[in-house]
Structure formats: C-alpha cells, structure tokens
Amino acid sequence: MYQGERAIRHPGFTGSFGCDSFHGAEHTMKKTMIQVPSFESANLVDRAANADAPALGDAWTGRGGYRRRTRESAIRLIFLLTALFSITALGLILFFLFREGVPVFKIVSLQDFLLGREWYPTDDPPALGIFPLIIGSIAVITVSCIGAVPLAVLTAIFIAEIAGPRMKEILKPVVELLASLPSVVIGFIGMVVVAPFLQRTFDIPTGLNLLNASLMLGIMTVPTICSISEDAMYAVPRELREASLALGATQWETIFRVVLPASLSGIATAVILGISRAIGETMVVLMVAGGAAIVPTSLLDPVRPMPASIAAEMGEAPFQSEHYHALFAIAIVLFLITFAFNLIADQISHKYKQVGSATL
Amino acid sequence: MDTLRSRYLKQKIAFAVVRVSATMVCLTLLLVVGFVFFHGWKAISWTFLTEMPLDSMTKGGIFPAIVGTFFLTFGAIAVALPIGVASAVYLNEYARGGRTVRIIRLGINNLAGVPSVVFGLFGLGFFVVFLKFGSSVLSGSLTLGFLILPVIIGTSEEALKSVPQTYREASLGLGATKWQTIYKVVLPAAFPGILTGSILGIGRAAGETAPIMFTAATFYTSRLPGSIFDEVMALPYHIYVLATAGTHIEKTRPLQYGTALVLICLVLGVSLTAILLRSRLRRRRN
Numbered sequence: 001m002y003q004g005e006r007a008i009r010h011p012g013f014t015g016s017f018g019c020d021s022f023h024g025a026e027h028t029m030k031k032t033m034i035q036v037p038s039f040e041s042a043n044l045v046d047r048a049a050n051a052d053a054p055a056l057g058d059a060w061t062g063r064g065g066y067r068r069r070t071r072e073s074a075i076r077l078i079f080l081l082t083a084l085f086s087i088t089a090l091g092l093i094l095f096f097l098f099r100e101g102v103p104v105f106k107i108v109s110l111q112d113f114l115l116g117r118e119w120y121p122t123d124d125p126p127a128l129g130i131f132p133l134i135i136g137s138i139a140v141i142t143v144s145c146i147g148a149v150p151l152a153v154l155t156a157i158f159i160a161e162i163a164g165p166r167m168k169e170i171l172k173p174v175v176e177l178l179a180s181l182p183s184v185v186i187g188f189i190g191m192v193v194v195a196p197f198l199q200r201t202f203d204i205p206t207g208l209n210l211l212n213a214s215l216m217l218g219i220m221t222v223p224t225i226c227s228i229s230e231d232a233m234y235a236v237p238r239e240l241r242e243a244s245l246a247l248g249a250t251q252w253e254t255i256f257r258v259v260l261p262a263s264l265s266g267i268a269t270a271v272i273l274g275i276s277r278a279i280g281e282t283m284v285v286l287m288v289a290g291g292a293a294i295v296p297t298s299l300l301d302p303v304r305p306m307p308a309s310i311a312a313e314m315g316e317a318p319f320q321s322e323h324y325h326a327l328f329a330i331a332i333v334l335f336l337i338t339f340a341f342n343l344i345a346d347q348i349s350h351k352y353k354q355v356g357s358a359t360l
Numbered sequence: 361m362d363t364l365r366s367r368y369l370k371q372k373i374a375f376a377v378v379r380v381s382a383t384m385v386c387l388t389l390l391l392v393v394g395f396v397f398f399h400g401w402k403a404i405s406w407t408f409l410t411e412m413p414l415d416s417m418t419k420g421g422i423f424p425a426i427v428g429t430f431f432l433t434f435g436a437i438a439v440a441l442p443i444g445v446a447s448a449v450y451l452n453e454y455a456r457g458g459r460t461v462r463i464i465r466l467g468i469n470n471l472a473g474v475p476s477v478v479f480g481l482f483g484l485g486f487f488v489v490f491l492k493f494g495s496s497v498l499s500g501s502l503t504l505g506f507l508i509l510p511v512i513i514g515t516s517e518e519a520l521k522s523v524p525q526t527y528r529e530a531s532l533g534l535g536a537t538k539w540q541t542i543y544k545v546v547l548p549a550a551f552p553g554i555l556t557g558s559i560l561g562i563g564r565a566a567g568e569t570a571p572i573m574f575t576a577a578t579f580y581t582s583r584l585p586g587s588i589f590d591e592v593m594a595l596p597y598h599i600y601v602l603a604t605a606g607t608h609i610e611k612t613r614p615l616q617y618g619t620a621l622v623l624i625c626l627v628l629g630v631s632l633t634a635i636l637l638r639s640r641l642r643r644r645r646n
Contacts, residue, residue, distance in 0.1 A: 068537060075539045076454055083450035085443050086513070087467035089506050093474060096485035154381035162378060171382060173635045178389045180631040182567030184596040185620050188603055189392055192613070219388055226385070252371035273473070280475020282570040283596075287604060307477045307570070314481070314574055319489075331481045335474065342473040346466070 097335060101328030104128065113329065119293040119304075121313065121323040128326045130333070132293045136210075136303035139296050140285060141278050143214035144221060149271055151218070152225035156267075159226075160233035161255050172227075179223035187287030190216040195288065204300050206290065211299045213289035217278050225274040232266020233259055265352030269345045276341035280334060282307035306330050393628070396620050403618025413580065422619050427584055428497075428592030429566055429626070432576060435501025435588070436508055436565040437558055443505075444512030444561075445547075445554060451513075452520040453542055472510035476570040479507050483575035498588040500576020507571055508561040515560060519553020520546065522645055552641055559634035567627045569596040579605075595623040 105113070108128045116129015159171050194215060195207030236259050244254040260267075290302020291312065304312075310327050317323040362370075407421055414420030447464075455461045483503030493499045523546050531541040547554075569577075577597035585592045602616045603609065 072537050072539055079446055079450035079454055080460075082443055082446035083455075083464050086447060086471050086509065087464060089509065090467050090471050090474075092486060093478065093482045093506075096482050096490070097478070100481075100485045151381050151384060154378045155385045158378045158382040162375060163382070169639075171386070173632070173639075174386050174389055176635055177628055177631055178385065180563050180567070180627055181389075181392060182569070182596055182623055182627055184567070184569045184599050185392070185396065185624055188599055188616065188620055189395065191603055192616075193395065219392075222385060222388075250367050250371045252374045253367070256374070276473055280473075280477065282475065282477040283600065286570075287600070307475060310477050310481065311570055311573060314484070328481060328485070331478045335478050338473050338475055338478075339470055342470050346469060 094335070097328055097332050101325060101330075101332045104322060104325035104329045107322055108326075113326075114333075117295070119309070121317070121326055126322050126326070128322070130306070130309075130326075130330055132295050133304055133306045133309050133330065134333070135295045136289070136293070137279060137285075137305040137307075139210055139303060140213045140217060140289065140305050141275055143210065143299065144217040144278060145271070145275065147215070148218035148221045148274070149225060152222045152270075152274070153229050153267060155222070156226045156229035156233060156270075157255060157260075160230045161251075161259060172230075175223045175226050178219070179227070181219075183220060183281060183283040184287075186216050186219055187284045190284065190288035198300075202300055206302065208288050208290040209300050209302045210289065210296050213285050213303065213305070216284045216288055217281060220281055220284060221274040221278045224277055225270045228270035228273060229263070229267045232263035232270065235266065236262045265348050269349045272341050272345040272348070276338045276345070279341070280307060280338055282311050286311045306334055310334075393624060396617065396624050399614075400617040400621025403614040404621060408618055409622070422593075422595070422598060422615070422622065424581060424584055425593040425595045425598040425619065426622065428577070428594040429596075429623075431497050431585060431592060432500045432504060432572060432594055433562050433565045435497060436504035437561055439502055439505025440509045440512045440561060441558055444509050444557075445516045447509075447513045448516035448520055449542060449547075452517050453538070453546065468510050468513055471506070472514075476507065476568055479503055480571040480574050482506075483571060488575055494589060495574070495576060495578070495591050496589045497576060497585055497592055500572045500592070500594075501588075503571045503575045504565045504568060507568065508565050511561045511564055512557050515557025516550070516554050519550040519557065522553060522641075523549040552637070556634050556638045556641065559630055559637070563627050563630040563634065566630065567596060567623065569594075569600055572597060595619060595626070599623065 107125075108116070113128055113130060114134070115131050116127065117131050118127040118129050119132055120127040155171075155175070159168055159175075163171060190212050191208070194212050198204070198207035198209070198212055240258050240262060241254055244258045245251070249257070285305040286308040289305055289308055291304050291308065292302040293304040293309070294301065296303050310330055313323065314327055317327055409421060409426065410423050411421030412423060447468075451461065451464065455464075480503065483499055483506075487493045487499035487502050488495055493502075527545050527549055528541055531545040532538070536544070572594055576592060577594045578591040579593075579601055581591060581593055599616060599619050602612050602619065
C-alpha cells in the first residue's frame with residue numbers, strides 16, 4: 001500500500017525502478033478506480049459514445065467487480081502453483097531416488113558402500129563398493145580441469161577484454177554451439193579419433209582410458225566455464241579499468257591485476273558449475289573411459305566413473321535386485337554431490353557479488 | 361621496476377597465449393563438426409533418411425530414429441513450455457521477492473544442475489515403474505520435459521524482462537486487469553523471446569541420450585510408434601548402440617558417421633537458429 005500512496009502523491013512519478021514502479025502503478029489504479037462511483041461518473045461512462053465498453057464503476061465495485069477480483073486472485077494462485085512445480089520436481093526426483101536406492105543399505109553398510117574397494121555387482125553375493133567409481137570420477141574431472149579451466153578462462157578473457165565487436169560476434173556463438181554439441185557425438189569422436197591416436201602414440205592395448213575421457217570431458221566443460229566467466233568479467237565496472245589504465249598500467253596489467261581479481265568470485269562460480277556438470281556427464285565417460293572399476297594408477301589406465309556405471313549396468317540389472325538398488329544409490333551420491341556444488345556456487349555468487357565500483 | 365619495454369613485451373606474450381586459447385576453442389568446434397561432415401556425408405542419401413534399418417542394422421536407413429527423436433523432442437516441449445512460461449510469468453510479473461521466490465529460484469537452479477543420468481533413473485523409477493507408463497514416448501518426453509524446464513524458465517524470464525514497463529502501465533492505465541495485461545500485452549510482446557527459448561530447449565532435448573536410455577529408447581523396432589505408449593528409436597541412442605554394442609561395429613561405421621551427421625545438423629541447426637534469432641531481438645531492443 002505504501003508504494004501506491006507514494007505514487008499517488010507524486011502523480012508524475014513514472015520512475016523506472018523495475019518491479020516497484022509496476023506495482024505502484026497497479027495500486028494507484030485500483031484506488032482511483034474505486035473512487036470513480038463516488039463522483040457519480042459511472043453514468044458518464046455509461047453515456048459515453050462507445051456503448052460496447054464496460055462501465056468502469058461496475059467493473060470494480062458491482063457484482064462483476066467481485067467476480068473479476070476473485071478471478072484475478074485465482075489466476076495468481078494458479079501461476080504460483082505452477083512456479084512451485086520446479087521445487088516439486090526436485091522433491092519427486094529425490095523421493096524416487098531414495099525409494100529405489102535406500103534398500104541397498106539393508107545388505108551393505110553406508111561405509112562399505114562408499115569406501116569398499118570392490119565393485120562386482122553381479123557376483124553372488126555381490127560386492128558393492130563404489131570407491132573405485134568415485135575415484136574414477138574424481139580422477140577424470142581433475143585431469144580435465146587442468147586443461148579446461150585455463151583454456152576456458154583465457155578464452156573468456158579474450159572475448160570479454162581483447163576481442164573487437166566483430167570478433168565477439170563470431171566467438172560467442174562458437175562457444176554456445178560448442179556447448180550444444182550432443183555428448184554422444186563427443187563420445188563418438190573420442191572413440192573413433194582420439195582412442196586410436198592415443199593407442200598408437202603410447203603403444204598401449206586400448207585408447208579408451210582416463211586421459212581420453214578427460215580430454216573429451218574438457219570439450220564439454222570449456223563452454224560452461226567460459227561463458228559464465230565472461231559474464232563475470234563483463235560485469236566489472238568500466239571505472240576500474242579506466243582508473244588502472246590512467247595510472248599507467250598496460251592493458252594486460254589491467255586485466256591481470258584489476259579485472260581478474262574483481263571477477264574472481266564469478267570465475268570461481270563458473271569453475272564450480274563446470275565441475276558440477278562434468279561430474280554428471282554420462283555419455284562421454286560411458287563411451288571412452290574404458291570401463292574398468294579399478295583405482296587408476298596412471299593416466300593411461302581405464303576407469304569407470306559413477307555415471308558410466310549407472311548407464312552401462314542399468315539395462316542389465318534385474319528389476320528391484322540388489323544391483324538395481326545399488327545403481328540408484330550411486331545416483332543419490334551423484335545427486336548430492338552436484339547439489340552441494342550448486343549450493344556452493346550459489347553462495348559464492350550471492351556473497352561476493354560485485355556491487356558498484358568501490359568494492360575491489 | 362620493469363622497463364616499459366619489458367612490460368609491453370609481457371603484454372604481447374600474454375595476448376598471444378590468450379589468442380591461442382581462443383583459437384583452440386574455435387578449432388575444437390571446427391574439427392568435431394568438420395570431421396563428422398567429412399566422414400558422414402558419404403552415408404547420407406535419400407534412402408538413408410527415409411528407410412527402415414535392414415539386416416540387423418548394418419544396412420538401410422535411420423527413418424524410425426529420426427521420427428522417434430522428433431516425437432520425444434516435441435513431447436518434451438509440450439510438457440516444459442506451459443509450465444516453464446507460467447513459472448516465468450509468476451517470477452517476473454507476480455512475485456515481489458521474499459522467501460517463496462528465493463526457494464523457487466533455488467529449486468530451478470538445482471534442477472538445472474541435476475545430472476542427465478539421474479533424470480534418466482528418476483524417469484525410470486517414477487514414470488516407467490511407478491506410474492506404469494512403461495518404456496515409452498510418454499515416459500521419455502516427460503523425463504526430457506523435466507530436464508529442459510530450467511532452460512525454458514530462464515529464457516522466458518529474460519523475454520518477459522525485456523518487455524518495457526510502459527507497456528504494462530499503459531494497459532493497466534486503460535483499466536485492464538493484471539491478467540488481461542499479461543495475456544494481451546506482455547505475453548505477445550515477449551513471444552519472440554519465448555520462441556527462442558523453446559528452440560534452445562528443442563536443441564537440448566534432441567541431443568540428450570542418458571535420460572532416454574531407460575525411459576523411451578529401444579535398440580531396434582521394425583515399425584514406427586503407433587501411440588505414445590510405444591518404445592521408439594532415437595538418433596543419439598542409435599549412435600551409442602551402433603558404436604558400442606553388437607558384432608558389426610566396424611561394418612556399421614559409415615552408418616554411425618551418417619547418424620552423427622544427421623544429429624549434429626539437427627542440433628547445431630536448431631541452436632544456431634535460436635542464437636541468430638536472439639541476437640536479432642537484442643539488436644532491435646537496443
């Protein structure tokens with residue numbers, strides 16, 4: 001109501017405060033509308049040349065007005081309920097993962113599940129330790145980050161700070177198209193191009209291994225990290241750059257000592273989101289990681305990251321068997337890891353948001 | 361203290377490294393697309409696109425996979441578009457900040473971060489098993505719909521934000537209710553942006569493999585889907601199966617390249633359309 005009153009006292013107020021002015025306008029309108037009948041102007045409106053137009057006074061105060069307002073709040077409620085759907089979906093996902101995954105802990109303790117060194121789910125009794133799978137995931141992601149993070153951040157620097165407008169217009173779509181490449185195609189390339197190459201170069205029995213998976217996963221994460229970092233650099237106020245240049249710094253010194261530190265939280269968010277996506281990336285690790293559930297000792301060892309295990313084995317696991325439940329339990333682990341990473345990213349981007357130009 | 365010359369030398373080296381990185385990213389895209397084109401175009405023919413697979417998929421075409429991907433993708437959009445646009449309308453037009461909005465946004469962000477294979481398992485547990493839809497177009501579309509929901513919400517919100525505040529004020533000032541304003545003024549003005557979002561969603565849904573592996577896709581069917589409760593073949597799953605399973609992996613290489621080329625053309629074509637459309641929209645706004 002306060003906003004509405006303020007808007008009334010300043011009739012000329014049409015400030016562009018985003019939502020605030022909008023709601024202000026709405027309140028203003030309601031108030032003036034309700035006043036209409038007291039001036040007995042409803043008749044005037046009735047007699048107006050356009051007989052088809054609904055009587056204003058009637059629209060808000062009469063029985064029609066009541067119906068109109070009820071309908072408006074009903075519509076608002078419908079939209080609210082639809083907006084809550086995302087939460088519902090998240091809840092449903094969690095519920096069904098737990099429903100199908102938790103039964104596995106009847107036969108294996110949480111500790112043995114997470115830290116057990118052996119994954120032989122089809123044996124009798126099955127060995128359900130996912131430690132090698134977790135290590136497989138961590139190894140693939142660590143190696144891919146070593147290449148992908150610098151490449152992505154440097155590319156972001158080029159797009160945000162150095163490239164001219166025309167260059168930008170080419171590069172930004174390129175990064176976006178790279179992001180939209182289907183993962184199964186990247187995996188396919190890894191199988192038919194990179195694997196034979198690695199096999200020949202290192203003279204090893206198979207090119208499907210940790211290194212190959214990391215390279216292909218890098219292709220998938222570069223665009224994510226690049227576009228978010230670029231947004232972060234773009235948000236750094238121009239004053240900071242101008243101040244630095246005015247002090248005699250070169251352009252590179254400005255980028256390295258001013259722009260990068262100022263956008264560090266955004267870049268950190270980008271890297272975390274990139275890692276979070278990489279952890280869940282399935283087709284690439286399914287097709288090129290080699291699929292051996294062992295703790296790798298070298299870059300050329302085959303590995304079996306968590307998503308690969310789920311995707312490869314779900315088709316064969318008998319319905320509601322221990323194996324089936326175990327795969328759902330791996331999905332819970334995956335879900336919780338990505339959930340945690342997303343929360344951290346969310347926190348960082350909220351807490352260290354660059355506001356104004358004086359918070360370097 | 362460095363001399364000016366050495367500082368500029370440093371800058372030159374640094375810029376060179378940065379340029380090389382950007383070039384590498386471009387090259388990656390070019391190499392992947394170029395490679396698939398180079399090996400795939402020989403396999404593409406009219407029969408390849410319009411015929412059924414023959415001889416345990418070593419010959420013939422990929423028509424059922426194209427049809428399947430088409431069904432799944434449009435099913436996903438049919439699920440995600442109404443929910444996504446309505447969510448965006450609530451967040452941008454009705455909500456006034458506060459706790460509910462924070463929770464909703466947190467939900468959307470986290471939904472966007474859920475791994476695709478987890479969506480697949482969820483679809484298996486919920487749609488296929490619990491709701492007894494079986495492995496079908498319906499289950500697959502619903503799963504993919506959940507997956508692209510955050511994309512649709514995000515782009516729709518951007519589209520709604522770009523509608524000038526004065527439009528709303530003018531409509532309200534003429535005595536329209538809020539719903540009338542949204543329905544007759546805001547949504548039509550935001551339509552091109554929402555369309556862009558849907559196209560992006562289509563591109564995303566068409567390329568995903570893991571979510572449909574256990575919910576919709578099948579290795580091989582000799583007929584096209586007759587209802588939404590039928591299993592279908594799909595392009596991404598077809599590539600995966602041909603490249604990894606069976607005894608004819610080497611023999612079917614040309615088919616694999618051909619299928620990959622069709623999928624890449626589809627996904628990149630759709631994404632490029634969305635990107636161009638969006639940049640045109642942004643330019644017009646400025």
